[in-house]
Amino acid sequence: MRPTLRFLSDQLIEQIVSEAQELLSKIGVEIHNDNVTSLLADNGARVDNEKKRVFISRDLIESCVKAAPKAFKLYDVFGEEAVDLSGYNINFVPGSASINILDYESDRIRRPVTSDIVDFTKLMSGMQYIDSQATSIVPSDVPEKISDSYRLYLSLIHCSKPVVTGAFTIDAFNVMKDMQVAIRRSRDELKSKPLTIFSCCPTAPLKWSNVTSQNLLDCAEYFIPVEYISMPLTGFMAPVTLVGTLIQHTAETLSGIVISQLANPGAPVLYGGSPSVFDIRYETTPMGDVGTMMIDCAYNEVGKHLGLPTQAYIGLSDSKQLDAQAGLETSMGATLAALSGINSISGPGMLDFESCFSLEKLVVDNEICGMIQRMVQGIEPKEDFPCLPHFEEMMKEQHLLIYDHTRKYLKSEIHFPGNVINRANKARWEEEGSLTLRERAHKEVERIIEGYEAPELSEEIIMELRNLMETEAKKHGMDRLPVSD
Amino acid sequence: MEILKQISESLEKGDFNRVGELTQQALDQGLDPKVILDDGLIAGMSIVGQKFKVHEIFLPDVLLAAKAMYAGMDLLKPLMIKENIPSIGKVVMGTVQGDLHDIGKNLVSIMLKGAGLDVIDLGNDVPPAKFVDTAISENADVIGISTLLTTTMPVMGEVVEMAKERGVYGKVKIIVGGAPLNADYAEQIGADAYCFDGVNAVDCVKRFLGAG
Numbered sequence A: 001m002r003p004t005l006r007f008l009s010d011q012l013i014e015q016i017v018s019e020a021q022e023l024l025s026k027i028g029v030e031i032h033n034d035n036v037t038s039l040l041a042d043n044g045a046r047v048d049n050e051k052k053r054v055f056i057s058r059d060l061i062e063s064c065v066k067a068a069p070k071a072f073k074l075y076d077v078f079g080e081e082a083v084d085l086s087g088y089n090i091n092f093v094p095g096s097a098s099i100n101i102l103d104y105e106s107d108r109i110r111r112p113v114t115s116d117i118v119d120f121t122k123l124m125s126g127m128q129y130i131d132s133q134a135t136s137i138v139p140s141d142v143p144e145k146i147s148d149s150y151r152l153y154l155s156l157i158h159c160s161k162p163v164v165t166g167a168f169t170i171d172a173f174n175v176m177k178d179m180q181v182a183i184r185r186s187r188d189e190l191k192s193k194p195l196t197i198f199s200c201c202p203t204a205p206l207k208w209s210n211v212t213s214q215n216l217l218d219c220a221e222y223f224i225p226v227e228y229i230s231m232p233l234t235g236f237m238a239p240v241t242l243v244g245t246l247i248q249h250t251a252e253t254l255s256g257i258v259i260s261q262l263a264n265p266g267a268p269v270l271y272g273g274s275p276s277v278f279d280i281r282y283e284t285t286p287m288g289d290v291g292t293m294m295i296d297c298a299y300n301e302v303g304k305h306l307g308l309p310t311q312a313y314i315g316l317s318d319s320k321q322l323d324a325q326a327g328l329e330t331s332m333g334a335t336l337a338a339l340s341g342i343n344s345i346s347g348p349g350m351l352d353f354e355s356c357f358s359l360e361k362l363v364v365d366n367e368i369c370g371m372i373q374r375m376v377q378g379i380e381p382k383e384d385f386p387c388l389p390h391f392e393e394m395m396k397e398q399h400l401l402i403y404d405h406t407r408k409y410l411k412s413e414i415h416f417p418g419n420v421i422n423r424a425n426k427a428r429w430e431e432e433g434s435l436t437l438r439e440r441a442h443k444e445v446e447r448i449i450e451g452y453e454a455p456e457l458s459e460e461i462i463m464e465l466r467n468l469m470e471t472e473a474k475k476h477g478m479d480r481l482p483v484s485d
Numbered sequence B: 001m002e003i004l005k006q007i008s009e010s011l012e013k014g015d016f017n018r019v020g021e022l023t024q025q026a027l028d029q030g031l032d033p034k035v036i037l038d039d040g041l042i043a044g045m046s047i048v049g050q051k052f053k054v055h056e057i058f059l060p061d062v063l064l065a066a067k068a069m070y071a072g073m074d075l076l077k078p079l080m081i082k083e084n085i086p087s088i089g090k091v092v093m094g095t096v097q098g099d100l101h102d103i104g105k106n107l108v109s110i111m112l113k114g115a116g117l118d119v120i121d122l123g124n125d126v127p128p129a130k131f132v133d134t135a136i137s138e139n140a141d142v143i144g145i146s147t148l149l150t151t152t153m154p155v156m157g158e159v160v161e162m163a164k165e166r167g168v169y170g171k172v173k174i175i176v177g178g179a180p181l182n183a184d185y186a187e188q189i190g191a192d193a194y195c196f197d198g199v200n201a202v203d204c205v206k207r208f209l210g211a212g
């Protein structure tokens, strides 16, 4: 049996959805993009042009939710299936778009550069329990206008895993789409084998900006999956109660689904988000707050009720260091997320309110992901009935270390962590240098990067990607890309 | 004076009705609006600011106090304009073009207003020229620019350049804030200061006004 966690009763979910629909039909959603507004108007939504508000009826919402696929898959750069977003499947994704990196040598937070991103993509290639990569680190050594497309470029050439990403501007979408078409060799192939997911954020309360709503249209046109990242902040940009916040999250996300499905029925979407409790004491948006995690798990239940695959920013920390806070917040979030069956769990590697990435933390978090993947397999009998023969064997041999049943099930039944988690007795730990978690994690980072092998993309594709990126860079005043290997 | 102390104390408690009543009483007693402002409202607000800084009280307490402050200000403002008493300072605030993150900027605006400053909030997605044009037309002392996106950080530099072109650089102080920024970046683009939160911004603006 898969262990599963629920926070909401069916009745409460239905009430939440119904209230959200009420909001969308009565208060409406504010949309700062004429293409989107006319699309909605053409499909019968009432529009108040002056206030830029669009009122969406229950019927329209329901038909759009029905049009959205119940599940979809992601494929790596070679077109192999890598991630299955359906049912209660869980997949981990590193946190995205950090503007800083926690430097190991100095143990200080600093601005990342190209070589950090390359290290990250190499490390990601070796993260056994994390099946998608993300454009997790924003480089500071290229013009800001290309920092989104450049991240995707580096990800695609260095790591074969599918990529969770996003555009910061309307224009950046084009080159980011072109790179994907270059890899798949055709637009149709990209449609049948999605390579990336784009994060698109509505603005609380109930608003879509020009950029993010245009991103929705553009992604839908190419069948590039999107994850809606609604971010209500409790007691600030949303009601203080978890239910009130859930209603707002539902309304914002439903409005996104309507836009995508009207733009192109059947466009793949993830029912996602990054809501947060607002910490009035520090004016921050803690991802490690227990309330934040509860809202995440609960909106995932709403998404499942609507029949859609889900995503959340959960399993990350607000600490500024790789310390106990980082570990406890990350593992608590990731555990709850997995038990709830959130399909795409975004977070590993991230610190400081989604602002700071740590390679060492990624390695630690990979261990958390491994443990959790074992956990959700649950407890199942494996030739345990009848039990008598096993006990007779134990009586006879005085142990079961080399027994058939042990040999057959040891690896699948028991999850052994990697080198980061120390299980040596004290004497051995001391003899091996009394390494701290931080030191062990760094050794792992070095070991994995050392053993990295580049994905064997064809020269032709690499050249094409390079040309696309260089043209984009030139457009924004950079003649030569930083050396990346 | 007893009534000024009462205004200050009621403001600290966020009792906006009482602050309104007391301000009216003080005016009726013939007190100078400027004195009521400085020794009643702003005095209370600085205590609130101090307590907030040391985490004794939290944001909602400050907002409530700010609301009480406006209750008094609304009565004093017309009189001060009539008597030509200048405001203690004027700040033009906005989030740069291309960026819609405005939560932090809004909080800073609220804190500045709470400190008795006039704040002209231009909202988000504000083109560089609008910051400078407004500062000139409104005769502002400070421009406050916010951005949370690395992609839009350079737009802050454009505001600084524009201030230089229009000849107001140095006269109008430019402060910047937002998660991706730091003091080095502020210095690099020629901004006058970087502030990491609202309290910080209030201190900084006050410093500029004191010096100016």
Ligand code: B12
Binding pocket: A096, A097, A098, A099, A138, A166, A167, A168, A199, A200, A201, A202, A203, A204, A209, A211, A212, A229, A230, A231, A283, A284, A285, A352, A353, A354, A355, B098, B099, B100, B101, B102, B103, B104, B105, B107, B108, B143, B144, B145, B146, B147, B148, B149, B150, B151, B175, B176, B177, B178, B179, B180, B194, B195, B196, B197, B198, B201
């Ligand atoms: C909430 C949020 C949003 C909300 C914003 C809602 C709103 N009305 O503002 C929404 C959902 C709309 C959003 C959208 C996007 N976001 Co956003 N967002 C955040 C988040 C989680 C919190 C920001 C926040 O409000 N914090 C709380 C406030 C109180 O803090 P603050 O803003 O830092 O402000 C304080 C100080 O900085 C300072 N301050 C701020 N401004 C000023 C100005 C002056 C003059 C002074 C003196 C001081 C000062 O004082 C404030 C009070 O203490 C951050 C993560 C983070 N760590 O910051 C990401 C983050 C900023 N977003 C990010 C991204 C990528 C986006 C999107 C591009 C995503 C997308 N693809 O759709 C879009 C942007 C669209 C656009 N063009 O603007 C990235 C930025 C990465 C980068 N390279 O720049 C971040 C870092 C998250 C991440 N890692 O992915 N986002």
